[in-house]
Amino acid sequence: MLDFDNISSDALLTRYDIIAESKEKPETIAEKHLPKDPILRKVAEDVLHMKYKTIEENVSAALKDNIPEDVIEKGLLKGMDAVSELYNRGIYYLPHVMVSADAMDRGIKLAEEALGAGRRTKGEIIMHAAEGDPHDIGKNIAAVLLKSNGYSVLDMGKDVAVDDVVDKVTERKPLVVTGTALMTTTMSAFPRIAEKLQINGVETPFICAGGAVNREYVESYPLGIYADKAANGPNLVNKALDGWDWKKIRDKWDGILSGSE
Amino acid sequence: MSVNEFKKMAYSSADEMVFGESKHPKHYGLGLKVGAGFVVPEINFAPRPGTEKTPESLVREYVDYITKDVLERAITLGFPAIQIENEHIFQMVNDPEKFEKPVVIGQKEIMQEYHDEYGIACAIRHTIADPRLHEEGLRLGMDTKHTYPEKMMRAFEVAASNGADVISIESVGGKEVADHAVVRQDIKGWLFGIGYLGSLDMEWLWPQIVDIANKNNIVPGGDTNCAGANTAMFMAGGYMDRDIPRTFAAVTRAIAAARTLVAYECGATGPDKDCGYEGPIVKAISGFPSSQEGKGAQCAHCDMMGNLIAQTCDLWSNESVEYHPEFGGSSVQCWLGVIGYEAALMNASKQLKSEKTLRDIYVASDRFRSPEAFILSFDNAYKIGQAIVENNGSYYLRAKAAGLKAAELIEESSNEGKLKLSAQEKDALDRILLDLRSLPSEEGKFVDWALKEYADVPAFNPKNYEL
Numbered sequence: 001m002l003d004f005d006n007i008s009s010d011a012l013l014t015r016y017d018i019i020a021e022s023k024e025k026p027e028t029i030a031e032k033h034l035p036k037d038p039i040l041r042k043v044a045e046d047v048l049h050m051k052y053k054t055i056e057e058n059v060s061a062a063l064k065d066n067i068p069e070d071v072i073e074k075g076l077l078k079g080m081d082a083v084s085e086l087y088n089r090g091i092y093y094l095p096h097v098m099v100s101a102d103a104m105d106r107g108i109k110l111a112e113e114a115l116g117a118g119r120r121t122k123g124e125i126i127m128h129a130a131e132g133d134p135h136d137i138g139k140n141i142a143a144v145l146l147k148s149n150g151y152s153v154l155d156m157g158k159d160v161a162v163d164d165v166v167d168k169v170t171e172r173k174p175l176v177v178t179g180t181a182l183m184t185t186t187m188s189a190f191p192r193i194a195e196k197l198q199i200n201g202v203e204t205p206f207i208c209a210g211g212a213v214n215r216e217y218v219e220s221y222p223l224g225i226y227a228d229k230a231a232n233g234p235n236l237v238n239k240a241l242d243g244w245d246w247k248k249i250r251d252k253w254d255g256i257l258s259g260s261e
Numbered sequence: 262m263s264v265n266e267f268k269k270m271a272y273s274s275a276d277e278m279v280f281g282e283s284k285h286p287k288h289y290g291l292g293l294k295v296g297a298g299f300v301v302p303e304i305n306f307a308p309r310p311g312t313e314k315t316p317e318s319l320v321r322e323y324v325d326y327i328t329k330d331v332l333e334r335a336i337t338l339g340f341p342a343i344q345i346e347n348e349h350i351f352q353m354v355n356d357p358e359k360f361e362k363p364v365v366i367g368q369k370e371i372m373q374e375y376h377d378e379y380g381i382a383c384a385i386r387h388t389i390a391d392p393r394l395h396e397e398g399l400r401l402g403m404d405t406k407h408t409y410p411e412k413m414m415r416a417f418e419v420a421a422s423n424g425a426d427v428i429s430i431e432s433v434g435g436k437e438v439a440d441h442a443v444v445r446q447d448i449k450g451w452l453f454g455i456g457y458l459g460s461l462d463m464e465w466l467w468p469q470i471v472d473i474a475n476k477n478n479i480v481p482g483g484d485t486n487c488a489g490a491n492t493a494m495f496m497a498g499g500y501m502d503r504d505i506p507r508t509f510a511a512v513t514r515a516i517a518a519a520r521t522l523v524a525y526e527c528g529a530t531g532p533d534k535d536c537g538y539e540g541p542i543v544k545a546i547s548g549f550p551s552s553q554e555g556k557g558a559q560c561a562h563c564d565m566m567g568n569l570i571a572q573t574c575d576l577w578s579n580e581s582v583e584y585h586p587e588f589g590g591s592s593v594q595c596w597l598g599v600i601g602y603e604a605a606l607m608n609a610s611k612q613l614k615s616e617k618t619l620r621d622i623y624v625a626s627d628r629f630r631s632p633e634a635f636i637l638s639f640d641n642a643y644k645i646g647q648a649i650v651e652n653n654g655s656y657y658l659r660a661k662a663a664g665l666k667a668a669e670l671i672e673e674s675s676n677e678g679k680l681k682l683s684a685q686e687k688d689a690l691d692r693i694l695l696d697l698r699s700l701p702s703e704e705g706k707f708v709d710w711a712l713k714e715y716a717d718v719p720a721f722n723p724k725n726y727e728l
Contacts, residue, residue: 001275001276001617001621001640002621002624002625004621004624004625004628004638004640005674005677005679007625007628007629009628009629009630009679009681012625012626012629012630013629013630015500015681015683016500016501017500017501017683018681018683021683021684087503090503093446093503093504093505093506093685094444094496094503094504094505095444095445095446095447095505098444098445099445099446102445132351132352132355132392133351134391134392134393134394134433136440137440137443137444137492140440140444141444157396158394159392159394159407183307183350183351184307184308184309184310184583185307185308185310185312185313185350185351185352186350186351187310188310188311188313188314217310
């Protein structure tokens with residue numbers, strides 16, 4: 001057996017990830033998002049620092065002097081804005097976002113109880129994993145990212161029958177519907193959903209994603225908009241919120257994801 | 262825990278392990294020998310979207326197009342032996358009589374024809390889909406909505422009695438907790454999901470698969486933690502990915518080995534599943550033949566150990582490729598060429614008595630490409646295997662020991678300046694070491710804690726595991 005420790009890995013591979021590591025400090029980037037008010041700042045910092053086990057204490061304290069909407073908008077969501085920027089810059093990894101979102105969810109729940117009703121969100125997104133497909137980790141990540149961007153999510157789960165999706169979307173008229181599939185033989189549910197929605201007169205943008213799914217396939221049927229990763233979700237949904245229909249989102253897809261649209 | 266634990270390592274040293282050699286070679290199918298001094302290509306594929314609509318179109322795709330293309334190319338290139346793997350699609354497990362049976366029969370018939378005419382040694386592995394939904398119930402009688410557990414067992418029966426030579430599965434026990442944990446970088450949750458719950462599900466599932474295989478005189482192959490450790494590996498990805506740190510994925514792989522081993526403890530005999538990158542660890546303990554995939558599976562996914570993982574394989578696979586035309590033929594023909602030629606290279610090295618040199622070159626090229634490649638290098642895989650065997654008697658303790666050993670190996674090499682880690686990888690490693698070392702030394706205490714800690718995880722139902 002060779003002495004593998006004598007191998008010079010530098011001659012065999014380049015660690016581009018280490019070369020590209022950000023030199024910026026997370027605190028500096030986060031600072032511009034954090035509120036000045038010391039009580040709301042504590043709430044935002046709890047989100048930023050993923051303190052999901054202790055955040056309720058600081059949210060309760062903030063609710064004594066602030067209306068619930070401000071605790072959400074100026075505290076919890078500001079903390080999440082900082083997390084999103086750190087994630088987009090490659091400084092935070094996905095687990096930071098997920099655990100921060102857990103913290104934000106707990107805080108929002110408490111604030112909503114004080115509000116006495118659900119808060120107004122930017123719009124509802126209906127999500128599902130395709131009929132016959134038990135893989136839903138991508139959908140769950142996308143759901144967290146969408147919620148973190150101010151949308152409400154109705155998660156229908158995995159292995160959801162085509163007709164159940166069509167009925168739910170027809171009934172609730174969400175801003176966007178999403179579907180994920182890991183297998184080529186389950187993603188064929190998507191064009192069937194799209195066809196039935198159009199028969200019902202529904203033109204809701206239908207974001208489709210997952211391991212087996214590709215852009216060419218999704219753009220082969222009406223309503224379909226491709227997403228190649230969960231992080232694309234908020235950018236695409238934001239355009240639906242701006243009033244773009246599925247055809248325009250599809251046409252401008254490259255620009256939306258590159259940030260030029 | 263299962264009774265037939267491996268009391269000691271199958272190999273007396275790591276250096277004894279090499280591709281094409283297993284302690285328990287298998288002979289099956291139409292003259293195929295696996296792990297008997299020869300590496301065999303294992304070709305896998307997926308039908309084109311839409312072909313699943315009717316049994317007729319599915320049979321045409323699988324039999325008349327894919328299987329025929331594979332055999333034609335194997336003969337064309339002079340490959341002496343191949344294994345075909347059919348990873349069943351959902352429709353085949355949802356309605357086995359209608360969709361699965363004619364495919365299984367048709368594939369075997371055409372293989373028999375080529376075997377009779379050309380003498381090619383061949384066999385087919387049928388990998389049954391695991392459609393079970395944790396929220397509906399994993400065990401028989403629990404899922405009253407879809408009856409997926411019953412359909413899955415029926416699908417095994419249909420495959421075994423109609424032409425399968427090997428049956429396997431990529432089972433999903435513990436995935437609901439592992440999925441929750443992986444996106445939160447929570448190694449304790451992942452250990453509970455795969456190391457403990459996953460092992461319990463395997464202990465329930467595999468004796469049934471072994472019974473079906475034995476009843477039909479075919480081979481109960483093995484499992485893979487595709488649902489858990491591959492999810493972590495793919496999320497960790499390469500140097501442009503930032504979903505989870507690669508140190509986290511590496512440790513999940515070691516934990517997964519303790520769980521995948523359960524199939525063998527329940528009577529499976531190998532070859533295990535190609536996508537189980539934990540294969541080198543499992544082989545070091547069990548000595549059963551191992552199927553692996555790496556650079557010949559770039560059609561399916563990008564991994565960080567394309568050469569290295571060939572080090573101890575007995576079957577060399579392409580993972581899966583969608584059937585479609587390429588310049589050089591159909592996709593299955595092109596990728597069979599890739600894996601078949603690699604197998605020929607390995608087999609030539611054996612004739613020249615240079616197989617350990619080639620093995621070491623494979624390892625050298627990728628050893629420091631990622632922490633997961635590093636811990637799966639056969640010398641390290643062997644050490645992780647030893648940690649598992651030394652902690653037998655508890656699914657929890659041996660999975661924890663495997664994870665901890667992997668983390669310590671990474672730390673040691675990193676401290677020596679050999680395996681380079683990014684800041685995120687280093688931070689994640691430090692937390693993993695802290696978390697694993699903080700866990701109790703008694704299984705009962707851990708399980709009591711975990712049942713409370715993860716009680717609210719969506720779809721987690723302790724009854725799925727008789728807890």
